[in-house]
Amino acid sequence: GQQVMQIPQYQHVQEGEDFTTYCNSSTTLSNIQWYKQRPGGHPVFLIQLVKSGEVKKQKRLTFQFGEAKKNSSLHITATQTTDVGTYFCAGDQAGTALIFGKGTTLSVSS
Amino acid sequence: NAGVTQTPKFQVLKTGQSMTLQCAQDMNHEYMSWYRQDPGMGLRLIHYSVGAGITDQGEVPNGYNVSRSTTEDFPLRLLSAAPSQTSVYFCASSYSEGVGAFFGQGTRLTVV
Numbered sequence: 001g002q003q004v005m006q007i008p009q010y011q012h013v014q015e016g017e018d019f020t021t022y023c024n025s026s027t028t029l030s031n032i033q034w035y036k037q038r039p040g041g042h043p044v045f046l047i048q049l050v051k052s053g054e055v056k057k058q059k060r061l062t063f064q065f066g067e068a069k070k071n072s073s074l075h076i077t078a079t080q081t082t083d084v085g086t087y088f089c090a091g092d093q094a095g096t097a098l099i100f101g102k103g104t105t106l107s108v109s110s
Numbered sequence: 111n112a113g114v115t116q117t118p119k120f121q122v123l124k125t126g127q128s129m130t131l132q133c134a135q136d137m138n139h140e141y142m143s144w145y146r147q148d149p150g151m152g153l154r155l156i157h158y159s160v161g162a163g164i165t166d167q168g169e170v171p172n173g174y175n176v177s178r179s180t181t182e183d184f185p186l187r188l189l190s191a192a193p194s195q196t197s198v199y200f201c202a203s204s205y206s207e208g209v210g211a212f213f214g215q216g217t218r219l220t221v222v
Contacts, residue, residue: 043202097143097155100152
């Protein structure tokens with residue numbers, strides 16, 4: 001079945017440093033979605049990428065979808081303490097529910 | 111507009127007991143799913159539904175049943191609770207395939 005792998009599992013940065021998490025699928029995806037979960041909270045939808053090679057930005061966050069639609073990345077520029085949490089990618093194949101990666105937990109020290 | 115509502119928020123069960131985790135959404139979403147979250151394992155799909163009367167199994171369906179008699183509700187039943195089912199359970203809904211999902215606040219279940 002479809003598998004979505006995400007690295008790294010954990011990342012600690014100093015405030016102001018950049019952060020990147022990578023997502024790889026074993027199959028071609030219809031789209032990929034990114035979610036953020038704050039400690040003790042529930043996942044919150046951030047963005048969806050649909051097109052091959054697509055790049056989207058949300059303030060300091062940059063999301064990319066690979067040309068083959070099998071990989072994606074999330075890059076945060078100049079991290080802040082409010083960026084703390086776990087970031088999940090989720091792959092969507094036609095006709096099925098979202099399959100999530102294991103997530104990357106980001107901690108930020110000031 | 112409450113979004114996705116899960117009840118209860120916390121539950122302790124004894125091994126062998128059965129219970130139903132409730133999930134309701136008021137957004138008229140067709141797609142609903144149940145996930146369990148365990149440390150280091152991410153979110154694993156248990157069951158999902160693409161509309162009333164339609165359900166399908168996810169990655170880890172054993173020990174769980176679902177039904178979808180209405181668009182709004184998607185209860186998850188634990189038939190005979192086991193300690194391995196200790197987890198945080200999230201219900202999610204979306205308007206259709208390929209759009210962002212809304213998650214409930216979660217149910218923290220402990221089986222002793």
